[in-house]
Amino acid sequence: VRPRATPGGLALGAAAFAALYYAVARGPGADLRTDLLLLAPPVLALSWLLRASREPGRAKWFWRLLALGPLLWLAGEALWSLADYEGRAPRFFGDRATGFPLGTDLFFIGFLVPMIGAVGLRPHPRSLRRDRVALADTALVFVALSFVFLRIVFLPLITAEGTHSRSFVLGGLAFALAAWTATLWRRVEEPRWRRTYGAVCLFAVLYGTLSAVANGLGHEMLPPGGPADAGWFVPFFLLAAATTTPRARVTRRLSSAAVVLAAGPAPLVLDRVLGRALPSLGLAVSPQPILLLVTSALLAVGCAARLLVEERLDEEAQARERAADEAARRAGRLGTLAALSAGLVEELERATDEVARQARSAAPFMGAKAERVVDQAERARGIVRELSAAFRLVPSRSRQPVDVGRALEDTVRAVLDEGLPLRVSLEGTGQLPEVMGDPGALGAAFLSVVRNAAQASPGGVLRIGAATDGREVVLRFRDDGPGVPAEIRPRIFDPFFTTRRVGEGVGLGLTQAHFVARDHGGSVGLEPSGEGACFVFRFPARERRAMRPVPDAWALSGAALLSAAMATSLALMSPNAGRAWWAFQFQVGAALLAAAALAAAGLRHRGRARRFWLFLAAGPALWAVARMLGLGALEGSRPSGVWAYLVSAAGELAWAAALLLRPDLKPERGASARSLLGAGAALCCFAYFYMYLVVLPWPFSEGEAVLGQHVALGRGLVRAALALWAFVLSRRVASGHWRIAFGRLALVFVAWAAGQTAADYGRTVTGFAGGTPADLGWIVPYLLLAAVALAESRRRWRPEPHFASYRPFPFGAAASLASVALLPAFDALAGSSGHPALDAARDDLTAFAVVALGALLALRELARDRGVGASAATGAADASQQVLPRLVANAVYELGGQLSGIAALARLLLAQRDLPGRAREDARRIRRRGDSGLRLASNVIAAMRGTSGPRDFVSVNLTVQEVIGERSADLGEEDIRLQASLSEAVPPLSVNVTALRQAVLSCVDAAAVDLRAAGGGATIEVVTAVEDDQVLVGVRHGEGATARATRIASGDLDPGLGLAREIVSQLGGTLVGGSRALGGLELWIRLPVPRPVASSAARRGPAAGAGSA
């Protein structure tokens, strides 16, 4: 639909038209001819806009509304030509007696109204660029636009004689249009809409500034033929250009160097050019050095912010690249591992399947414990199954479009139902494109990462953020645990790599997550984050979903349209023609509209959210009531009666109370008293400042302009505090829905604080006359609020599962105590007002507020102490107890790695043929020491992981055999043989397998140490026996000196034995040992036999199985 004409062609057309225009303007009778000539560009723009309006959807209405602009302007121009023809065209624009007839002004100002409404529709596809560079750009453009409009339009109008409300409103509308389109221009991604918004922005800037100059800046209009006349036709060529499509398909980011180069000298150059050009046109304009300096400083700060943001983005991009590299390397490694172990896993799967089957069939013969046997068999099978699933050896065939957000929500809900100690917040899951894949596998992958977070920080907060990045769906899982140390970062996706104790998990979850992500063509990795670990999944989106325009644009468009229309009508009305009455109607109407919309939004919600919106609705409603109570304003006097003021104060308190309600939080049991008291204290503070700054001085400000201005500014301050609070909430709240809502409210509150303060202040300056354009400060914020509320009530709100998370404010107690001290300090700093009665009232108020606030805060601390103190303390102790063993285990693990490296180096040395005998002997010794050190390290690790594991009935003989199997090869190389003599009478024991195994291993290792010192070459005998309700496991040999054996048995020479002693005592037994009479060492582990077996052994008599001991 869009014409492909180049902007070059349009520029050529504009140049040709300009030549024609100025040629005609030189000739005689120029006025009428130029008037008629100026009809052409809007016609061109109109025809192009109408052609573009064949676009479907909301864009159609955008173009139609936009086309209404030039149409209205044409009407105005036609009227103007008629006036010129009749020779009664005025020489002044605006409010002077010789001003324009109403009709012309209506068209020349009002033509911007539908254009603003059109921009409010925002028909572009939705993906706003989220990068912060665009935000910095927006700020820069805003500063530049403000400078241009202030310098050219507003400041000259302010300094000119008389009131120029029409010129002001025209400039203000153009500025609003320019600022809004500039924001969209820097933030919209799609090139053609960028061009549209950019062209409209330029249109508004050129029209607003040049037309103001041509209208004489509050003085007599310039004669036709001057350079400022370009403002009557060039903008319409730009409007035509807005409908064209650019060639480039991608938009590149502006180079920072160019931005700095443009932003640095631009204000100076513009200022100097204007300083020469305007006087040459006959317009006396004073220089504005302060504006210039402030703009320069602001632009510099903006440039610096942009550079900073860009640097951050570059760093993030580098980090992403590094993560991708690591992921690719890991994929190769784990892929090899999976391929290598495919056969092995298959065999194990068969074997464990068989065990499980047999266990189930044998269950009837095993009595009461059958269940546990089957459980254990199933567990073994489960591990192998899990492994096979983790390696995705059988990739799922079923591929279907999956709503990742929904899958994520389901997983999180399931996990929380399980009772996992974690608080989870989900964001942005509602608007994700679909992914082709297997929902079950995706759920399992998410589950493993969520579990991981729960284990990393029990009771902590997990923030899950979902977003789209280009064609990828990105899910970020950010926990607040200790984070992943750099040294284990590359290994955490390895199978069986776990830093937890036994029984908490096998260490396959992250492996599975890796393979699931790979199966879906995506990746999972760790991203650097400030605190805690941040796991990031990336999946390719199924397709680029046709992006829809921004939702709920109609409300905002309507509000903008209404605001602009009210502004225009206020500007056009003459002060005598009931303008004040109309202004009053507009104010009350806007407030009631906002109240109704907020109430409607409240009725769509339940619980706290409903109360929140209804409280908010009370604000404008009470304000409207106060306005109506103060009807005396219309007669030019101040609002009569204190009631009006109290009612409006109640409205403001309702707003504060609404923000303190925290609708995003679920009421927590036990914490409600505390939060209620905290909210009460905050409300007390707010009420104090409101009373102090606004309510108390109000009666005294009668006829005293300075105090009146102070009251206006104080009100603005209190409202700005509300806006700040809303902004803080929008940054801290976990829920995406409420984050958006608070962000919008913060913007509206800023507009409210600024606009109403300006209006209040303006009235104290100009005297109390209603109906000036300053009244818009009371109207526009309410219309914006109504738009936000309407959008809220239309927004599809999917209740996100749970938002228990918000970070506690650091130094909360200190801050609250400081607030008590703040009030007297504020009172002291505020100084005397010059009214003794007012000062006395303020002192009383301060004293009362300090007492009330102190009491509330003290009660709150009391509630906190009762509720949270104890659990917080134990939690901290728990955490420290968990951290230390993990640290030690990691350290020992590292130690083991070092020792294995030493032993491997010794082996390499031994492999060399030409090694001299002495060196060979040394190398052998190093290898032995390394190996035994390694064994010790692994014993320690196993002990730390194993002792607290679950107990089960374990076959002692099988365990001993396994230990012998494990050590025989190693010790065989040193000529130490292992021999077992096992008693059939030994019953299974209820112990932890790992622990028992470790104890026996340690004993064998200790015996080996002794033998090694004795010169090696002997046999270690491992025996099992039953004696007196006790199972005995003995390790003994018959070589070596007695003294050393005694020392070894006491644990002096081999710390491993001390460890074993500790393990055995934890299992309820004892480990004793010493030298044997004929030389050598013996170590005995005695473990109690479980009760039923013990009784049968007792029946068999005490002597059974004795003797060997």
Add this chain to the structure above:
Amino acid sequence: VLAAGVAYGLLHLAALLLLPRPASAPVRAVLGHLALFGPPALAALAAAHAARSSRGSEKAFWLLLGSASTAYAAAEMLLALPAVWPAAARLRGAAHLGDETLVVFLLVALLVRPDRPRAPHEVRSAVLEWVVAAVGGYFLVAYCAMRPPGAAGDPWFLAVTAPAALPGLWALALAFRVKDPPFRRVYGLLALGFCAGAVLGAWPRWLYAQGQHEAHGPWDLASLLPFFSIAAAALGPRGPAWVGSRRPAVGDRGRARLAVLALAVPPLIDLASRAAGVQPSLAEARTDLTLACSSVLSLLVALRVYQTGRPSAAHDAAEPAGGRPPLAEASEYLQFASGLAHELNNPLMAVAGWAELALRRGGPEPSLQPLVEATGTAAAAVGRLQQLVRSGRSAGEPR
């Protein structure tokens, strides 16, 4: 060197005190300027000597200090000339320029930071930053030196001293921050000289502002102190020679800071001086100077930003990108296998234990036997796995 400086100063003072005041004015002037010429010339020679034996940024540092001293010495010569050759009085402006240049050169020299070697690709942007600093320094000097014509007794004249204090403060900060001992010494000496010079320098300015200034007096020491410290630093033992980039290339973190300092500070200074109502008659000229300076600075900053652009990938790769040795993969496999064996062992042992228990209590039961056997098979598979791990561990050893 410092002792020689003290002796020199005492000699200078004695000579000035001995000469009768009104009678020998030209002699005093020539003598005073000559006395002021000596130390900077000495400092210039010492710095040149130090520059000869150093490389890279350290060389630049000494060269800048040497040029600062040379400029000052030349200025003193120019000031001494009119006493013997009256036509040279026209060169006074150039002489004052040399005087002001001292501060700027010292500032830039301290920004060079010889203790922080730069990689070759960083040098160009660093040079640009020095130029920015020089322009900023000249702005400060010129801004403070502006004064209404004919206002000799203006107390604001003291403001001229403010820029002179900057190098001293900066050197002091560096002396506290730099850990490298030789450079720490150099910065400490410079800080001592510059700070003492700046503090003493306020004295003649104050006298000038009061209208009691004399051409030469004890306050001349203020001008001499920095040069003795430069000479002492240059002749003393110095830091290690520049050996190339010892640090990994840092990200481009400095750009935003530079932009704020260079672009926002001049307008803010001017705004502050306007708000404080300092010398309103000069406000317009000062604003013009500020804005012109901002424009030049923004050009330089833009150049700097353009020059660095995005950090290239070549400097990013700190670790070698080569593949891992095959041994590493094997050891990972072994780790995996041992982990798997460990995990499987526990439940299998438990099953075996329960089965044995049942067998013992219930006597030989035919349906329990297959379970024991199956457990044995599984345990054997796990055993093979452990065997694999063990054999893998001792793979490197000769059999």
